[in-house]
Amino acid sequence: ASFWPLATLARQEKLVGGLLVPGFDERSCLSRYQSAFYRKNLARSPSAHLIRRLRQHEALQRRCGPGTEAYRAAAARLRSSSHRNGSNDDNDTRGACRYLVLVPYRGLGNRILAVASAFLYAVLADRVLLLGGETSLGDVFCEPFPGTSWLLPPRFPIGDLQNLTGDVRESYGNLVQQNDSAAAAAASGLRYVFVDLDHSCTYHDKLFFCDDGERQFLRRAAWLVMRTDGYFVPALFLNPAYQDELDGMFPRKDSVFYLLAHYLFHPTNEVWGLVTRFHRSYLRGSDERLGIQVRVFDGDAPFQHILDQILACTSQEHLLPDVAVTQEPSAGRGARSKAVLMTGLSSWYYEKIRWKYWQSATATGEVVSVYQPSHEEHQLSGYTTHDMKAVAEMYLLGMTDKIVTSGWSTFGYVGHGLGGLTPWIMFRPENHTTPYPPCRRAKSMEPCMHGPPFYDCRAKHGADTGKLVPHVQHCEDMSWGLKLV
Ligand code: GDP
Secondary structure, three states, rough: OOOOOOOHOHHHHOHHHOOOOOOOOOOHHHHHHHHHOOOOOOOOOHHHHHHHHHHHHHHHHHHHHOHHHHHHHHHHHHHHHOOOHHHHOOOOOOOOEEEEEEEOOHHHHHHHHHHHHHHHHHHOOEEEEOOOOOHHHHEEEOOOOOOOOOOOOOOOOOOOHHOOEEEEEEEHHHHOOOOHHHHHHHHHOOOOEEEEEEOOHHHHHHHHHHHHOHHHHHHHEEEEEEEEEEOOHHHHHHOHHHHHHHHHHHOOOOHHHHHHHHHHOOOOHHHHHHHHHHHHHHOOOOOOOEEEEEEOOOOOOHHHHHHHHHHHHHHHHHOOOOEEEOOOOOOOOOOOOOOOEEEOOOOOOHHHHHHHHHOOEEEOOOEEEEEOOOOOOOOOOHHHHHHHHHHHHHHHHOOOOEEEEOOOOOOHHHHHHHHOOEEEEOOOOOOOEOOOOEEEEEOOOOOEEOOOOEEEOOOEEOOHHHHHOOOOOOOOOOOEEEEEE
16 A cells, blocks of 8 residues: 555665664664655655754764763863853853753653754754653653764762752843843853743743843853743744754745654654654554544543534544444455554444444445553553554554644644644634534644743744744634744
């Protein structure tokens, strides 16, 4: 059916249009070079400038990363509070190593979006990205940079990264409220600067999105620690300081996450086994694959109004056929087959939909098979097998041809974003009623930023940030959110 044999794929495809470098040990991370074979084609190709910037950034990660002399020296400066939080030479920060320690948290979808965003910021700001906190991302993803690690080494001098909040003395939100010289003086007495981008962070914290390097304290800080649980790339596109660079890297603005995700997130062999075995067993042989991601925020009990919403959406948008009411059409030999991949914590929705197509034939004669890899019942954190299933399912969603997702869900954003798929988004129900319309085709494959700034960096006053540039608009599923289109 629709599977592409290894041999026919060009090397360029394996390297995702030049996004990846050759030379990694293939066996230790099979997904890195194999995932191309599970995709029909690249939804978007990386620009030459993006490829150049990635190669430069890899060199930076290698030169300054854990295990290097530069890292040891920077960590030692961080350890001794008597030293300034500056680079070796405040007048020339170009050659020095500067770091961004990201503390991702919440569910896997949240953490994946946070890492992709922080990575893009690290590239723009020439900082080495290191993942800190109690992140288990190392269990589910391979190292993305050749010859170095992106995991923060143990015994990092700043303890308790997980519990840093915007209230600390080192926070960007505090420093930015002081005048330039006071902020510079304060920052030089600090070991690091902390940027709080939690979705509940303050107006002052969010001024970080407008930072243009003019107020030197951020640029001079050798160590930046950032806490975020979501996708903040749309805000970077609103900062005039990054505009030219981002235009060069992403001539098309609708596929930033798609490209970053294919560069960064390569499932470990155990997770990849879950993906490929499921794909081979249940998805590969069908003529068409539909993904349906069900995420319920009102509790784990089954809800009739959500089942009704899924059925209304897939019927109105002609994603699933109706069932025959009167006479059963003869399902000829050449009947088209459609595989439906459902994901969710509950199996109830899956059971209902599977029964619908088991109980009755389809009006079109199509054969509909419905599958759901797991039903974990409750969201857990810190359990490796649970996280592995979640990542595998996001990947499998990305291997479908069309996808329906639940609004507000970062899990769904990652699924459709990885697949380069523009989803049909189901609106989040209110008052336990099926919304009308039940879903809508999104404007792009990009994730939604849930906690955007409401400030125009150029005009220096509050503004509707969904109206400043054509490629940053409000999201379909969250009216105040922002997404690239
Ligand atoms: P969000 O809460 O929908 O934005 O997505 P997150 O991924 O950030 O957090 C939800 C977490 O609940 C996931 O990381 C999983 O641990 C779990 N979860 C939610 N939906 C599913 C699902 O469909 N399959 C699996 N295996 N886990 C899920």
